[in-house]
Amino acid sequence: MMQRVVFTVVVLGLLSACSVEPWVKPYERAHLADPIMNPDRDPVSSAYLNHVHDAREGAKGAGLASGGGCGCN
């Protein structure tokens, strides 16, 4: 089990160490930084609608987290 974990980590570590040239440059992110491209711009509102669904449906989970955006800092 430990061997497989080490193997997974080494592979993922090598992948992350590969310097992939970002194909969208930081100065090209104007559209991604626009609030209309941010699915999580109103967390209170989205959380409430998820709650409405969870309370009435059999399915649950896999609500999505944030990303994209301006990529600043």
Next chain:
Amino acid sequence: MMGKRRTMIKSGLAFVLSAMIFMATAAADEVQGKAPDFTLKSASGKNLKLSEYRGEVVLLNFWASWCGPCRQEMPYLEQLQDRYASYGFTVMGVNVEEDSSKARKMLKDVSVTFPILFDTSNSVSKAYKVAAMPTTVIIDRDGNMRYLHKGYKAGDEATYKQWIKKLIRE
């Protein structure tokens, strides 16, 4: 068996922690090389060329109107301009947007006295290999790049101040 596994985990964690400490103390932000020259149109309408500022310390700041930290940084850059301009120093703001109308609008509310240039074709951003927003490059009086800082967090302006003071004295 449990004892062996525990030792492995402990040594693994020890390695990781020491690696973290080592990395944290490594030096960042110092660069070398000639600052690529460029000519760009400025907000005042004139074309400005970087090499014309040879003899002055230049702080080149790549920014965009859609970038929150860039907007936060502007007033501090204006403070630096105000304080050190008489010592032979200038800030040059390079706006990286293809459409400069939003930037011009923002400048009406956040007025600055240093020149703002429009890099609408991103040729200068590419030449300086801009890899973060904002990016600040400090160039010495001989036209060499000395410091490159990626991003902006509250307190970074104090670091810029230290670098500028050092280069002004050279």
Next chain:
Amino acid sequence: MQVWHRVVAVVVTRIFLGLSLLLVWQFVQTAAAAVLPEDRADVMYHSYNGGGVEVTGPSILLRKSFAKNFSGSYNYYVDNVSSASIDVLSQASPYTEVRKENSVNLDYLHDKTVMSAGFTASRENDYDANTSFFSLTQNMFGDLTTVTLGYSRGSNIVKNNNDPSFEATADMRSYRLSLSQVLTKDLLLGFAYEAIADEGYLNNPYRSVRYVDSSVPAGYAWQPEVYPQTRTSNAAAIRLNYYLPYRASVYGGYRYFDDTWGIGANTYSIGYIQPYGSNWLFDINYRYYNQNNADFYSDLFPYYDAQNFLARDKELSTYSSHQLGIGVTYMFAKNGFGFIKSGSANFYYNYMYFNYEDFRNVLDSTPATVGDEPLYTMSANVLRMFVSLWF
């Protein structure tokens, strides 16, 4: 637990362990950093009205960054419930109840990693839920990729207002992996996977199932529902956001769900955001949901104690639902006003329609039609009105 569930569980825990070690490795690399969530205050009024149930209340959020690398938030949420739902009307009597929920969250930023932890306490007179979570978010590959690993743990106490001596517990453990990937300067992809394990008293102490009983006038009788003590579920979702050249966006998503109770569900959603001028946003969206029933679900069992596990909760039945939504946002103070950086006023309305395929309306029952009552349908109106301020 089915064989493939075991395989998935093993794969998930291995990937989870591998990724957490990877994130520690990434933690070590110094480079340009990520950002914490913005400082903000949100005040929302929410209202749900449908199927004889009315739930309204406030939700207030405060978020503030401090000490350069920390951001903390507090949320206060209330559900004022007034219920005369079909279950309540057929098995009990209408009631009102208040549920209060308090949450605190803390985020810590170091270079490209954000570590978050939080705790939520929900209280009502017959149910206490305590949930804690921990997550790691990592920006990679030139900030084009964001990976989040999350773990949360819930411990709940279930009580019965009709029986003060009753008290049971239910525990929840969830593992989450989500990924956000910038595909082009106009296209954003999101993916999430979550595995949830529930254990303990998982049903509702007030709800019953019905079975055929020709010895009573109604033709059927009630007995308390009996659920399994464990439930393991998997959900995987994908989402896309696309920026249209004239400044608008279109978004859509799909979620797959299944669990060890035999429920399989699909969620499809699509939406469109149209700005107007520099201050207005209009959002229109549609969501379709369908699920098949749990293995131990039936609207009418043939006799008393027909199975080991018995359920008649319409949430576990076979049904589909449609949801239409419209939203209007007005952005004000865009150039600041005093200590406010910007603000927005929002109004969102959703219409939901539920169509049950094996849950019947017993309020419309006669002895002659037992088991043949009309299938139940219901609709609901959901309102969200909120103001957000950024500092």
